[in-house]
Every structure is written in structure tokens, then in C-alpha cells.
Amino acid sequence: MKNPFESGKIRVTSVYGKRGDAFHKGMDLVGVSSLRVVAVEDATVGVSTIITDHGNRTWEWGNYVRLDLDDGRRLYHCHLANRLVKTGERVRKGQVLGIAGETGNATGVHLHWELRPAGYSTESLNISEWSGIPNKIGTYDPSPTESAPETPSPAPGKESFYVGETVKIKQGAVYTNGVKVPKKYLGVPYTVEEVKPGRVLIAELYSWVADEYLEKAAGSSGADAVIRVGDRVKIVSGAKYTNGVKVPVRYLGVPMTVAQVREGRVLISELNSWVPRQYVEKI
Ligand SMILES: [Zn+2]
Secondary structure, eight states, rough: OOOOSSSSSSEEEOSSSSEEEEEEOOOOESSSSSOEEEEEEEEEEEEEEEEETTTTGGOOOOEEEEEEEEHHHHHHHHEHHHHHHHSTTTEOOTEEEEEEBSSSHHHHHHHEEEESSSSSOOOOOOOOHOOOSSSSSSEEOSSSTTTTTOOOOTTTTTOOOOOOOOEOOTTBBTTTOOOOOOOGGGGGGGGEEEEEEEEEETTTTTOOOOOGGEEEEOSSTTTOOOOOOTEEEEETTTTTTTSSOOOOGGGGGGGGGEEEEEEEEEEEEETEEEEEEEEEEOO
């Protein structure tokens, strides 16, 4: 599988092909652990530019880099926050072309990656087939053997805990070292300091307790509420995406929909972006 990001997993947020009445000529991708967009082959930079004239539809691509591959096909990298290569330059496989962004007509930081045949055609090729990235919304690991073991995602219906959340310890609880949790600590609100698969570090007790002995001490709305897929939420001011990029002010306080929930983060449907749980409030 080709990875247009410097390292780590790739999240497909929009597939190649029919999208409503339109045809999406590329794939929309988010680098889960890197924003650095790289050349997947040795190539020549055919174009590195931004078009700001809205009379020209190419403005929608924002900052973009077109690589002319050695077989003549053309590979487009769009919506970049910036460009680190110049038109005419020769680039090597793995060289950074720019940083993923949301310039042009984009909602949320992502890379629009599009492959076109040799020559000046506006036709697109199936970039999923070419790259090996599945044409299906999801997260993929291009190098599973090199990456660290993944934290198992919680079983469906089972909630995970997140740092900063308020929890209570249930009756009969034991610490992970097997010692019984004293009665006086049961049912009292505590703060989650760290989360590991299957266990949580309780800040006030400085002790690890298994998930099964914990319950959320949460309200039905606001910052502490349990967030589930489909919930309406808003993003609070000062928020950053999980990749560290600031969430633009225009998205703050606006009702949005939860597409996915993972340990400590929430995928916002309208933005196609992950936001840390602490910046999301249920409305
Ligand atoms: Zn796209």
C-alpha cells in the first residue's frame, strides 16, 4: 500500500467514485500520525501552485502539487497548508511535498489525492487500485509489521474511559495489584489520569483500577457527558485537532455530529477530523 504521508496510518474519509450526483475523482485521506505529505515515487514536480481566482475552478484545490510520474501519469496533492517543492524540481520517493491543510474548497484538514492519465486529460484513474489503499471509509496501516501494537478498540457497546473524565469505583473493586479498594473510596467521583487498555489510573488514589470496576459519573450534557455516535456536539474555543492544528474559529460552538468515538477522541462528521474529547461538549 502506498502511503502519501510520511509515516503512520491513513484514514480514508471520502472514497474514489460516485458521491451523490457528482463523481469524486480522488480519495480524501487524513494522515493519522503525520501531516507531512510525501512523494510515493520518484517524479518531477509538474506544478506547485495555488490559484486564488474563483473564476477558475482550480481554486478549489488550494495549494496543490502535481507530480508527473515517470510513466507520464499525473498525481495531484490538494488542499495543502503549504508547499515545500517548486515546479520543475525533481523529487525522490519519500520527499516531503508539503503539509496537509484545508486550503481551497475543503472542510477539515485532509489530502485530496488524485491520479490522472498521461497527457492533459481531466479524466481520473482509480487511485485506490493504483495505491492499494482500500476504497472504503476506514483507517489503514500501510506498514503493519513496522508499527507499534495497536491499542485494541473497545468492543461494541462497551465504553472506554478518557483522561480528565469523572468516574466512580463500583462495589467489590480491586486494584490491578489484587488489593481490595477500601469501601470509603467506592462511589466517590474521581478523575481519570491515564488510560491503558482495560485499566485506568485514578488521579486521586494514584492507583490503577480495571475498567470492569469503573463507571462513568457523567451528566447527560456538557463537557462530562458520555458521547456516542450520532450525538450532537459543539467544539469549545481553543480546540485543536488531534494532529495539533487549531480548529478554525468558524467551527467553534456550531452544532456538529459525532461520526465515531475512540479513546480520548471524537470524529466530527462535518469536519472529517478527529478532535480530542476534552474539546468536545455534548449539546
Ligand atoms: Zn476530495
